[in-house]
Amino acid sequence: MLTFLLRRVAAGLVLLYVLATAAFAMMSLTGTDAVRNISGNTATPAQVAAKTHELGLDRPWISQYGSWLGHAVRGDFGVSWFSGDPVAASLALKVPVTLSVVVAGLILATALSIVLGVAAAVRRGWLDRVVQVLAILGYAVPSFLAALALSVIVAVKLRWLPATGYVPFAVSPSGWFQSITLPAVSLSIGVIAATAQQVRGSAIDVLRQDFVRTLRSRGISERRVLFRHVLRNAAPPALTVLSLQFIGLVGGAVITEKVFGLPGVGSAAVTASTNGDTPLVMGVVVYLVFIVVAVNLLVDVAYGWLNPKVRVR
Amino acid sequence: MRRVGLAGTALVLVSATACSGGAVSGMGDGDGTLTLAVGVTATPWDLASAGLGDYINYYEPVFDSLVRLDRYAEATPNLATSWRYDTSRTVLTMKLRKGVRFTDGTALDAAAVKANLLHTKEGTNEAAGKLRAIRTVDAVNPSTVAIHLSAPDPSLITSLGDPSGMVASPKALDGKKGPVGSGPYVLNKSGTTNGSVYTFTRNRDYWNTKAFPFKKIVIRTISDPTARLNALLGEQVDWARIDPRSASQVKGRGLQVSSHVDAVEGLYIWDRAGKIVPALGKVKVRQALNYAFDRDAIAKKINMGYAFATSQMAIPESGAYEKSLQRTYPYDPGKARKLLAEAGYPHGFTVTMPDVSSVAAGQQAVMTQALEDIGVKVKTKKVPSTELFTSLQRGKYAMSWFKLASYRPWDYISTQLTADGAWNPAKDFDPKLAKLIATARKATGARQNELFKQINRYVQTNAFNAPWDVLDSVHGVSNSIKVTPQPFESAIPIYQMTPAS
Numbered sequence: 120m121l122t123f124l125l126r127r128v129a130a131g132l133v134l135l136y137v138l139a140t141a142a143f144a145m146m147s148l149t150g151t152d153a154v155r156n157i158s159g160n161t162a163t164p165a166q167v168a169a170k171t172h173e174l175g176l177d178r179p180w181i182s183q184y185g186s187w188l189g190h191a192v193r194g195d196f197g198v199s200w201f202s203g204d205p206v207a208a209s210l211a212l213k214v215p216v217t218l219s220v221v222v223a224g225l226i227l228a229t230a231l232s233i234v235l236g237v238a239a240a241v242r243r244g245w246l247d248r249v250v251q252v253l254a255i256l257g258y259a260v261p262s263f264l265a266a267l268a269l270s271v272i273v274a275v276k277l278r279w280l281p282a283t284g285y286v287p288f289a290v291s292p293s294g295w296f297q298s299i300t301l302p303a304v305s306l307s308i309g310v311i312a313a314t315a316q317q318v319r320g321s322a323i324d325v326l327r328q329d330f331v332r333t334l335r336s337r338g339i340s341e342r343r344v345l346f347r348h349v350l351r352n353a354a355p356p357a358l359t360v361l362s363l364q365f366i367g368l369v370g371g372a373v374i375t376e377k378v379f380g381l382p383g384v385g386s387a388a389v390t391a392s393t394n395g396d397t398p399l400v401m402g403v404v405v406y407l408v409f410i411v412v413a414v415n416l417l418v419d420v421a422y423g424w425l426n427p428k429v430r431v432r
Numbered sequence: 433m434r435r436v437g438l439a440g441t442a443l444v445l446v447s448a449t450a451c452s453g454g455a456v457s458g459m460g461d462g463d464g465t466l467t468l469a470v471g472v473t474a475t476p477w478d479l480a481s482a483g484l485g486d487y488i489n490y491y492e493p494v495f496d497s498l499v500r501l502d503r504y505a506e507a508t509p510n511l512a513t514s515w516r517y518d519t520s521r522t523v524l525t526m527k528l529r530k531g532v533r534f535t536d537g538t539a540l541d542a543a544a545v546k547a548n549l550l551h552t553k554e555g556t557n558e559a560a561g562k563l564r565a566i567r568t569v570d571a572v573n574p575s576t577v578a579i580h581l582s583a584p585d586p587s588l589i590t591s592l593g594d595p596s597g598m599v600a601s602p603k604a605l606d607g608k609k610g611p612v613g614s615g616p617y618v619l620n621k622s623g624t625t626n627g628s629v630y631t632f633t634r635n636r637d638y639w640n641t642k643a644f645p646f647k648k649i650v651i652r653t654i655s656d657p658t659a660r661l662n663a664l665l666g667e668q669v670d671w672a673r674i675d676p677r678s679a680s681q682v683k684g685r686g687l688q689v690s691s692h693v694d695a696v697e698g699l700y701i702w703d704r705a706g707k708i709v710p711a712l713g714k715v716k717v718r719q720a721l722n723y724a725f726d727r728d729a730i731a732k733k734i735n736m737g738y739a740f741a742t743s744q745m746a747i748p749e750s751g752a753y754e755k756s757l758q759r760t761y762p763y764d765p766g767k768a769r770k771l772l773a774e775a776g777y778p779h780g781f782t783v784t785m786p787d788v789s790s791v792a793a794g795q796q797a798v799m800t801q802a803l804e805d806i807g808v809k810v811k812t813k814k815v816p817s818t819e820l821f822t823s824l825q826r827g828k829y830a831m832s833w834f835k836l837a838s839y840r841p842w843d844y845i846s847t848q849l850t851a852d853g854a855w856n857p858a859k860d861f862d863p864k865l866a867k868l869i870a871t872a873r874k875a876t877g878a879r880q881n882e883l884f885k886q887i888n889r890y891v892q893t894n895a896f897n898a899p900w901d902v903l904d905s906v907h908g909v910s911n912s913i914k915v916t917p918q919p920f921e922s923a924i925p926i927y928q929m930t931p932a933s
Contacts, residue, residue, distance in 0.1 A: 155822040159483065159557030166556045203476050204626055212625055267658065275665040282666030283659045284652065380659035382628030390473065390655070393818040
């Protein structure tokens with residue numbers, strides 16, 4: 120198991136390196152005139168030239184990349200060209216926002232999709248049909264539309280929750296919970312739809328298998344059959360879908376963050392890319408790849424825990 | 433098996449009731465807090481990098497300015513208690529308020545003002561641009577500064593009411609460790625998250641506390657217009673810039689909508705010398721373009737009535753404004769085609785323009801249609817919104833939709849008409865106009881206004897641009913505050929905001 124994990128970590132590092140290089144190349148290729156954007160309206164050509172030199176943009180691409188990489192491996196991601204804030208410090212403020220929303224959305228989605236999926240598989244009939252229709256609807260509604268509708272209805276009309284903004288957990292746990300609820304719910308809708316379908320499908324498959332009939336014939340309670348055996352066997356495909364959805368959520372959080380005015384990584388990434396703020400974009404890329412690699416690792420470990428058959432020795 | 437279904441319902445209920453838990457944290461009223469939603473991300477605390485427009489709100493609480501602009505945008509005493517120009521209008525002597533200290537204990541004296549003006553002037557952003565005429569600054573004595581100019585600058589005094597004339601502690605000019613000023617508030621670091629929320633609490637030593645009635649100022653950066661609108665409608669903020677199309681929704685929720693003159697919108701002709709598109713070098717062609725637009729329809733339908741049609745670059749509040757120039761170019765496509773034919777372009781001409789749909793979709797569509805109607809073939813090029821301004825400033829396009837803030841006469845002249853103006857990308861130079869400008873900048877009072885009017889007329893007769901309408905700056909305002917907009921300022925300064933009761 121340990122060798123397996125080490126191999127995955129090594130593969131993750133290679134992936135990180137390749138993607139960081141690609142991202143750096145893309146930032147240079149976009150042709151965004153970052154210096155002009157930073158300097159502002161009234162910069163003279165001499166001031167623009169001085170700024171270009173200060174940022175090292177007059178050096179060849181490979182040398183710029185080399186110096187970024189040299190600092191990055193030591194954990195120094197530099198300072199944002201626009202705000203002047205250190206990238207690591209500013210990500211440290213933004214990552215908790217995005218992770219709060221995404222993880223809360225995922226927890227909500229996992230719980231609801233298991234409940235809905237299993238209920239549909241076990242009960243079938245009208246409940247199954249309702250779940251199926253809801254799943255299609257949930258899948259079809261874009262998350263930004265759900266976000267807009269939720270914020271208008273729940274926040275603006277009913278005033279139950281704040282329409283925008285983020286409250287750090289350390290400042291006020293209840294404020295934090297309120298500020299992430301709507302974004303998390305709007306993010307989770309699509310995930311619930313996709314995963315509930317998956318849970319339903321695999322639960323039905325498992326329920327049809329011989330071992331379930333055998334378990335039942337031995338007089339084991341239906342609840343035990345369902346939660347101990349059926350769910351455990353039906354879980355891996357659902358887990359795969361969830362892990363893919365999670366990675367999608369980290370990217371999909373961009374729009375949710377915008378709609379709810381959350382100062383997260385997603386909205387920062389969009390602004391930084393359009394401005395041409397290379398240090399900040401690179402910081403975001405590294406963080407995203409890191410998350411993806413970590414989630415994949417966790418999923419691999421969870422597979423083994425759920426199902427001894429796939430455990431790697 | 434029934435239990436599974438029930439458990440499911442229970443979980444849905446739990447998550448739903450969890451949502452309705454506490455009350456939404458109300459802002460604004462009772463507790464003396466003023467909360468603003470600002471759409472732009474703050475520029476650095478270093479005043480040399482300060483932007484103007486909506487960026488001003490970030491600087492106002494901490495930094496005091498040399499003069500204060502009143503509701504008619506006239507300069508009134510603030511850190512400078514009096515001032516006068518010499519006869520050549522190139523030396524401005526200012527007497528400073530005595531006994532003012534920065535929040536780090538440093539005295540605010542002539543040396544501090546000198547250090548600030550010289551520092552800000554070296555910057556590259558908008559605040560720096562307004563100090564270009566400054567050659568040097570003398571600290572005559574601790575409470576007197578003499579600002580020496582390379583040439584008269586009729587807008588300098590009012591510019592000193594903006595971040596251009598704000599004063600930071602000489603020990604913290606670069607603002608790297610946060611802003612240190614002498615203004616009515618100090619930045620509260622524990623209530624501040626860079627890039628998203630800024631909290632300012634009272635500076636107990638401020639000399640003019642009564643001009644700032646709020647105990648606390650909170651600025652939230654919300655770039656998305658929908659989120660900003662929802663923050664306002666959800667009563668999380670007291671003030672937010674809104675899209676004119678949302679105004680009726682804001683009024684419908686019982687909130688206030690404030691609007692005031694903001695910018696002149698239209699087709700801006702950057703290539704007046706015809707270097708990229710030779711046709712544009714001819715006056716008749718540029719005049720033809722002016723006849724192509726149905727200005728009233730644009731003001732009414734695209735800008736939802738938060739605009740009025742105009743043919744001139746000056747707004748009614750400006751000293752250069754002339755009522756008779758308001759409707760010089762009525763909508764007349766026939767006349768436009770005739771003028772094009774007279775200029776030697778009976779079949780029109782082809783022009784490449786940046787597609788501004790990302791910032792002004794309606795305007796782009798109307799403009800393309802109107803130009804095609806008079807025979808001008810428009811090729812559009814996609815430009816990301818963040819690249820738009822820089823590509824225009826680099827002179828890549830012969831003409832485009834644009835809007836310029838409703839400047840004072842001299843600000844407009846130095847922005848678009850002088851050879852080094854930020855919005856004269858082709859560096860176009862017109863000797864006759866240059867002579868008029870040189871005379872106007874040295875003149876004073878009524879004589880100066882007369883010359884500004886002449887320049888305005890010259891610009892319009894020669895069809896430097898094809899202005900369509902004067903746009904309003906539209907704001908949604910909560911019922912707990914009152915706002916007083918100020919001419920020539922797109923945002924509303926915080927000292928023009930007061931509690932409603």
